[in-house]
């Protein structure tokens with residue numbers, strides 16, 4: 001259990017925290033020296049390549065690798081049988097519970113292929129050309145089966161069933177027949193019947209959201225070596241190298257200590273690099289060939305076979321008093337899990353009404369499999385879809401009741417002490433502060449032009465802590481090495497170095513922070529759940545305080561006074577109490593210089609399971625302009641307002657806000673997976689999938705609200721995920737207000753908007769504004 | 771079949787043997803070990819592989835290695851002069867205009883090419899010029915600011 005550490009008050013005079021320092025890893029990144037996943041090479045390395053299923057759903061009747069094996073330059077081939085069978089049950093992996101049967105099936109198909117792009121075999125050859133040729137020589141005989149893509153289709157009683165043994169969990173009595181519904185969950189607070197009876201009005205709508213990809217610019221990549229003594233090394237672009245180690249060890253049947261995983265610089269993840277795809281294949285190929293094996297996905301493979309976020313269908317029903325007070329909130333949601341169970345539907349249920357203080361809440365979720373790649377986490381996994389649906393209805397309520405949408409939210413806002421539907425009673429949270437900031441912003445007061453609409457939406461995400469190890473070494477010259485284990489995707493090293501410099505009273509540049517490999521530190525859970533600055537920050541502070549304490553001990557030895565008669569302040573060790581002034585104070589350099597004589601190296605190690613992560617809430621404002629001719633939506637102005645707890649490095653906090661908003665704009669307006677009638681993805685390229693480009697977006701303004709998290713020494717909450725929650729609701733509300741038509745489906749692409757305007761006109765809608 | 775190709779790379783003459791199907795991107799990364807030029811798609815859609823060829827901005831994934839013969843190629847590795855960063859590199863650091871940093875080399879190379887043509891671009895001109903360089907992390911805000919700031923500094927210095 002971690003010790004309680006003292007908190008640094010928000011009004012403390014700080015030298016580094018809250019400033020905009022240049023990140024220590026920045027130089028390598030602007031000069032092209034930084035090594036990302038695909039930038040590692042070893043002499044004699046082979047190229048690994050994956051054979052992928054051409055069908056959405058098929059039984060594998062046979063795989064014949066003999067011709068490929070015989071090809072010159074082919075050094076190893078693996079298929080599903082090269083990975084030991086795994087029991088289908090939830091088992092611990094690091095600190096997650098995962099089903100290794102499902103992970104194994106995702107990594108390599110065995111008896112069936114479950115989505116187009118499902119790996120069937122992998123080859124390691126002396127070069128790319130030979131590897132590709134070998135893939136063509138592998139003969140796979142398929143029996144093509146009927147497939148299902150859409151979530152509602154997959155729930156129908158006559159839908160093709162993906163897994164003959166999949167019985168819906170969470171339903172009693174348990175169904176006797178297999179279906180595509182893996183799980184039903186239900187969350188209840190209060191009494192729905194009573195809540196709806198109290199309502200003056202009830203608003204009800206259903207929403208659909210398309211699956212979207214995380215679309216990190218760096219494709220998955222790794223390099224694996226397995227020596228003759230079976231010691232393995234893996235360089236990989238990942239959000240969590242300890243998690244990769246745990247998964248690979250299990251999938252390969254090895255000890256974790258056999259595998260050293262080095263985390264490369266990571267070119268974006270957003271949740272999509274929390275899982276394994278190529279890594280176990282590369283390791284097995286390296287083991288078989290005893291040569292280094294490098295594997296990279298093409299962009300097409302990334303789209304076809306790595307985790308998108310689920311498409312969803314969400315029903316919302318909200319009861320309100322005429323004054324706007326919500327009395328009952330219901331939602332039922334169906335989330336695509338992809339080919340194997342495990343969509344983030346429970347997070348969707350928990351987050352749906354989390355921003356609101358409502359007495360009666362019910363959320364029902366269905367986890368549904370279909371013939372698509374297994375979904376992976378994407379920034380606040382599960383929350384953006386359900387909160388989009390809820391925020392759309394909240395906006396409709398504001399319009400219908402003629403209440404200002406900020407006032408309506410303020411009236412119902414969750415605050416400190418609110419009993420959430422998903423369990424915890426909230427500590428201090430900053431939703432009200434973000435709404436007030438929105439109300440006072442220039443943006444909210446600015447006039448709108450023709451065909452323009454302004455939308456607002458709030459959003460919630462939990463944030464997590466978890467297992468974390470940080471080591472801080474005071475070097476003999478007084479400089480400091482800091483080793484953390486959560487991959488740095490957007491400025492973490494800078495933030496940790498700033499907290500360390502603050503604690504130790506040294507210059508920011510005196511701290512040299514690195515992300516260590518799995519042999520250098522104890523377990524670190526991955527960078528996800530907005531936890532890295534929170535958890536590694538907490539461990540950094542504790543490790544630094546250990547050093548400060550040790551410094552006091554060393555000085556006490558020299559001064560021959562009791563340890564508790566020495567204090568550490570502003571980077572100086574000085575005699576305190578009765579001894580004050582009796583000895584010349586020493587700084588850390590002085591202490592470092594006498595480390596050898598006073599007991600040896602001075603190191604602070606902190607291994608914790610970081611507790612006390614606190615949710616971050618945000619509110620987004622957006623102005624859009626809708627072209628009535630084409631249906632195209634332009635985002636004219638955007639403001640993100642979010643509670644950061646404390647912004648350690650405001651520049652990177654703003655960056656998280658802006659990046660999340662931009663991804664949300666893509667999700668709202670044009671990103672989607674398009675399948676053809678064969679169940680194959682028709683837009684597996686950046687050109688056809690089209691994430692927002694620079695010319696699609698305006699500047700994205702930010703307002704950082706700071707309601708400190710009392711459980712973190714500097715008040716950090718974690719900020720990375722919340723920013724993707726409000727954009728879809730905010731933009732949909734803006735488009736609805738601009739057009740006078742309420743939109744219920746994402747993405748709001750030009751044809752959909754045209755169609756909705758035309759339909760409203762044909763129906764003689766009096767709300768229509770264009 | 772291997773081809774003998776000579777070209778100028780970041781100011782130095784170089785020679786390389788490359789396969790017919792190798793792109794300039796492959797040659798830079800696999801033959802010259804210059805890993806600063808990145809591959810995000812290999813289909814000309816992301817701009818991570820941006821380099822200049824005879825001062826024209828190109829996606830190196832779309833140009834064959836053999837076509838480099840006799841040309842002058844500049845990559846991210848050729849931007850800093852000794853220990854002095856190019857103003858764009860410096861401004862990207864100061865503005866926190868990179869998060870993961872995978873797009874950064876391509877964006878900086880593209881931005882330099884813009885400023886050579888147009889030393890005083892408007893925000894819109896920056897956005898349209900960089901429309902071929904995808905960044906999934908930053909929402910482009912800080913990138914645009916860094917480019918405008920570098921442009922103004924470079925104008926001041928000129």
Ligand code: FES
Pocket residue numbers: 808809810811812813814815816817818819820829830831832
């Ligand atoms: S790798 Fe060349 S444009 Fe994407």
Ligand code: FES
Pocket residue numbers: 217267268867868869870871872873874904905906907908
């Ligand atoms: S900083 Fe990550 S893609 Fe641009």
